[in-house]
Amino acid sequence: MGFSILGPLSVQHQGRDITPTAPKVRQVLAFLLVRRNQIVQFSEFIDELWGSNPPGSAMTTLQTYIYKLRRDVLDLSGLARLHTQSCGYLLDVSDDQLDVCRFDTLAQRGRAAHEAGETERASALLAEALQLWRGRVLSGVTEGQILSAHAARLEENRLRVLGIRIDADMSLGRYDELISELQELVRSYPLHERFHADLMTALNQAGRRYEAFEVFRQLRGLLADELGLEPSASMQRLHHSLLQATPEDGDPAADGASRRAHPAIVPAQLPADTLDFTGRGAPLARIRRMIAFRDGGTTARAVSICGMAGVGKTTLALHAAHVDKAQFPDGQLYAHLRGPSPAGAADPADVLVGFLRGLGVPEQRLPATLEERSSLFRTLTDGKRLLVVLDDALSASQVFPLLPATPTSAVVITSRWGLQDLPGVRVVKLGMMNPDECLTLLGRIIGPHRVTAERADAERIIHRIGYLPLALRCVGARLNAVPTLTLQRMAALLDSGSAPLDQLRFADFDVRANYDKTYFRLAPHDRSALRLVSLLPPPTFTITTAANLLGADTDAVEDQLGRLVNNHLLEATSDRDSDVVHYQLHRLVRLYAQERLNREFIHPAA
Template structure:
């Protein structure tokens, strides 16, 4: 069976015959279900789409009839009930089909696959095959223009991006002359897409038609100047210059100047070819299988009972199985889960996901659901910049990606049910394993999880574990001592593994000698309090620790000072005060004796019991001065690394003078902003723990400067409450300059959350402090922030005073980035006051300067302001184009707040031109983002949507100010 959505909605039987759906409403319901196969589409949503104004009283009955007719059509097409199922589920309907039977999903798969191919000819062929699936506008006979845009608005842009990618591939393959007719037609149809203009210019130039290439450039320039009052982007101008001098310029790298969604997708696809050659590889995140695992056969059998055999091969039950493996620390929960997961992973062809939730980390650095979701989304090939910031949105994306897939998910070391729930997929084909010290009764009660309490292994299993790892002959030769070793290890697998590692590294020792050596450390060691069955575990730890080399023992103790959940090689080197190449063998030694574990590669973590033991040792064996120096080196490493990453994310950010490092230690280096964002995401739990750790141990300057480095990352992710908490805790510790920075960051964060009084107080304090220390650039920055805050409060003339003060200060200090941004701010305020043409003039000056200094966020803001000015001048088409430019630039930077803000502006332009349905959808998109990031503007936008629903005629008409 085959389904077609890319054109008219068709259903083809297995024999290729067309099965008719005679009514448009039937075709629409089928299409909506096929757009998101495997996901429940609520009855309310289907009714809203079918009857877009007031649904009839019998809407639900009619919908049931439509679904019944679709089921009849599916049966007549010969659909296999195991592969194609349309079922009622909860408050809606769910259609289960194989994604490759739907042309839309096949198109997306072909495009993704093409972007991993290096050979341009093969890449072009794959993209051509994808494009040939299109037979016309998507859902052509099921939805009209507005509804089609609502359901498939991004599809046409994806189609255009694939077309542009195919042209890139053909250019790369040398098919220049063949492309000219097609490119000429496309450039005529889309005159403002600079990417197309660049491709046409390149094809003409490489075909020996330089004059025609330059004429194409002139046409594009004339249109852009006439419509927007702006020159083409720098890349297109550079290409024209290279053609004039007979040098080939950056050809299709003219993409970015066009600022459209096709550009972003094309550039992302190009990057994928370079950085992610294996995008089609399914995730396989399970930790390595444990070679020495023995016993636990009854538990393994119970786990296997979660799976059932059905006709056609192994499968899982219709409802998603969840199993919670509970037991005391060190009892082997993770080992059991990982072992069984490896045994059954072949039943989950779409991959395995794993995360250590660190629910009982002694430093309190547990993994939040958001952190875990971002890791899973990365494993599922979602670029970091495309991951939404809110946990709810991340969960929705995660569940959408797993729809109709069979994936095994291992959630290790969970604290409670709330930590787990957002990580549960909705697909019945998935299976979830959870390990915890608690039974997680909430999951058992509400999600139907199966509880499994893990007991200590039997003495026979403990003996077998030692035999497997040490050797059966050695165990048999020392049978009289084996029982003593097992007793001292309290039958805990963690302790037994440490003893076995010691025995493996000393093959000359007999088992009796090992037992004697172990007993020597029992008399002077206390028991761990509050842990079941591990009264002598500290003995085992001590015995293993005393076998370490001096360097490894020192590093193990120092790791007890580390505030975060895991540590990188370079951070461990900073902590120990050695080079990374010197610390690697020490880390390897600790791994060999099972005192730390390496997972993922390059990052090292303790079992939480071992972390507590290392912390005891460092406070017992190392003096205060040595501990302070180690902390100093560690904090230096994180501060230096984070500072580099912050300036890479925002190169024009005014620098600060960092705390003096104790020594020149290893710091991370980053090749591009994406890697810096990834590093912040990876290290965020460590950095968050490092800030209060620095404050509580006397490193005040490190504390506030670490918070400073995190602000750009937090702002892009919309994590303002988290930033406020971190800043509030260290405000009193900083010097006056540091306090000025903190007050400014607090003011901005409170303003984003709508706490205007608190924001104004903090910004005024920041202004007073910058004046006191003579920091004119700092004063300008605060005036800039007050401009924005007063403008939010509609105090436009006061805002303009601050804007002019900021502009004067930036000019006095020759701060070009500040000047450019304040030109934009002045333009914005002129719009608000009513000087619209003057605003356009300021915007154009700002855009020229912002492009010169390559300030993309500043350009995005100026495009938004220009759109606002055009709107008030009644030039609505130009306003729409400018807003779209701004949106594409904000999305490239992952700037969620400003994306939503610009969507709100665009919706007003659509509204005043009578496109109320477009405005509704645009505002709904903006509202979702505002809700996700917790922004105060959500309330205002909600009110506008309510007004639109009540009385569309009451909203502004063309020519009226907002």
């Protein structure tokens, strides 16, 4: 008896089904239930029911739906009370009348039992919670953006609870019973690595080791085909453990007492500058000031250029290095640190091998350990005027061994994260290009005459791609490759395609793949937050709005949003007249996050 939303919307009273049949009334009831015991504002109802095109009679029509809901369901059953407030409606419903409340209670008790080591009890409680699910959340209810986001959040919560229950059953040795369930989960969520890992473990424990290898092989092929990625490090460790590989790497050490470098080698490792470099006057000037030599220092000058994927950090760093390389007559060293690459971040010990070779150290004299290589690097660079460019750094710990220790040298670092934890680093945050810079760059790529001839469409294009340099270069490459492709047609493709990011993939340019690298480095709950806030109406939202959507307290949500800001997937600005922080998604990040939501949860097997 009561309300059910964990499956088809249902209202049962005294053995009778009194679920509303009118689609809009069902939608109103669903919205009130997912926001139970909270005020749902009139404007939120209108956004949910009619989106961006509400009728002039929207408020009157909403009141009609509320009247019907009261008459046919609430007053008839007494299951809940609907209160009219000055700004909206509040549905007062007790926890025992709603299945999702019972689910939350059982899930919380199950998690507590699992953490306390009461594995059998945890499995039973979590299984009881999951049995309350009768299908997809609110199936049969028309969902607008807000209701869809709430449904996605509930589905993700179900998957988290399911994962804990599987953990408990694994601990109880129920491998044979789990295999068929996990096989079905892998089919339904083909990109969910956790389910693949559990299936591999269960198959191995059940004596079906070679089937476990086949699960890994299929996942690896799917990730490569779909995302251009390798399985995560934890998946690869699991695979290696099943192979029982224990290679012993022989490492004959050289005599450290006789190590010394060949003199008079001046490295010049910088990749070529960008021929059509455009704009960026202010950040370029800042970087040049930061790396300029100044008397009185005791450490190398270090600047970190950070910003979202595709914003042009590497292009700017290399241009600055080339402009000022005459200030560094003892040479320039360069390393691509591979950031969050599917192949894994570069090992600083391996990077130092390249640096030491560039400084003239022969192969047989290379030290064996990271600490020895870093020490020799600092010795060889002491007192020299050297410029080091470290591209796509992952962390401060990766960068620190690569820093010269002399104040006559400078280091330019690019990273999607600011590396503020690197002592002494000065950070330059790189934003989007401005419209004039974008138009100039597009003209340099495809020819200024084409931009002049189709100026309005060129402006449409740069607006649609959110002034992101990587996306602009991708569009320019496509227009160059197909001279008959007009700017008008290109703008139309960006406007009307079912998957706009498909239009931003050409040759070596791929906006989606760049976002993948950051997205898959996030913790699962931060990925979830990104997916869900992408459904909030643009342009901005607040912590309170996000907390209502995510179903968590504002402190926890503020931490999540802070991590997304640090990963340059969100932008945060403070209101001058208050302490309210407003968050905004770049247009392409919003499209990407909605794609991930659709692929992973709404149509996971598509």
